[in-house]
Amino acid sequence: MPLLALANLRKQFGTNRVLDDVSLDVEAGEVVAVIGRSGSGKTTLLRCINGLERIDAGSIHFEGKPLPLGGAALREARRHIGIVFQSLNLFPHHSVERNITLGPTVTNDVPLAQAKALALDALRQVDLEDKLHAYPAQLSGGQQQRVAIARALAMQPRLMLFDEITSALDPELVGEVVKVLERLAKSGMTMVLVTHEMGFARRTADTLVFMHKGRVWEKGPPRELFAAPKTRELESFIRAVLEPND
């Protein structure tokens, strides 16, 4: 049984079909990188998996159970599905430590002392244990995204979603975040990433998903897809991202 099973998802904004018959299985421990042009539905796909957007048709099963549409049942499912966003959205009025302990203490009823231990552990995984008492405004963009990853990890999720988390960063800060993602992938975390980091996708992903016009256009091991794209669309996309100046 796959950890996550998406079947025939459809999502429309007005008459604009953003997701069109998307099916995808993600096995436990699998790392799936989703690539595609902007507007191809990648981000919407992630937001649907997390229940931030409601699908219009199809089904989402997480650990064999249908993802609830909303309310407390959806929140219960979300405890196990972490997400990190493109925008830098740590809570600016809370210290790094409180940003991370908020979920465990409020949602999971973990005692504060234990939540602090979780926070420290999560910060170690992103190499930022020295920033425990800093405030978000004192951190670089790359550090903020790493804390956001730690915030999600402290909930001890069984699936992690990453929505273009390096896209808002200055180029020199991308590397430190990618390094954390690679380490996380090696640790066996199940991950679905929307990314523009092709090098990362090629090195780290088990499965590459190329989305086009709201559909899964091509899917397979990244090396194969990069080496021999089956469709013109993927071929021209790869050419465009690898040689952006041509």
Next chain:
Amino acid sequence: MSRDFDWSAFLFLLGALRWTVVLSIIAFVGGGVGGLLLALMRTSPYRTLRWIASGYIGLLQGTPVLMQLFLAYYGLAVLTGLRIDPWPAVTLAFTLYAAAFLGEIWRGAIQAIPRQQWEAAAAIPLSPFAQLRHVILPQAMRIAIPPTVGFLVQLIKGTSIASIIGFVELTRAGQLIVNVTFQPMIVYPIIALLYFALCWPLSLLALRLERRIDAALGIGQPA
């Protein structure tokens, strides 16, 4: 028979100042509770609640406070069938008025918090109430403090209108003293100073609160 403005007249003003303060506090606290409710209704996902709250706010903001005062005064009299005391009428009118304005100020503050903050809170996954309590309201409060204190100052000065239906607060007391002393250029400057003594420290307090919250947010601290 006239008499001069003297110490006992000043004490009379101070006594009346107390009612200005009491009325302001009741209207501010009562209006604060109502305003928070209105702000939450205005920003809620339920259309009916949003509609009710914006209708209320629009109505109260679109009519003069003096009309609201008359309506409360004569309305209560008609409803209860009694000739009533101005006191319940002024507290009711100013509380409803304050609720509308605070509701609107706080709605703006809540909506100034980026949507991504709600989503980040929903992702860890806080309940809607916990999202408000731990993430949205603490940030909205900071934004809301200067306009809230600004409104409180307006409210304190605005309570002088209650004098029209015979509620003896500071302004009404001043009129009464002027009627017997015929010394408006002594009495009214004193009254103005008393209002100033009430309002100016509030403005200073607002500034200090703002700075303290900025510091707590880590804004302006060295990296």
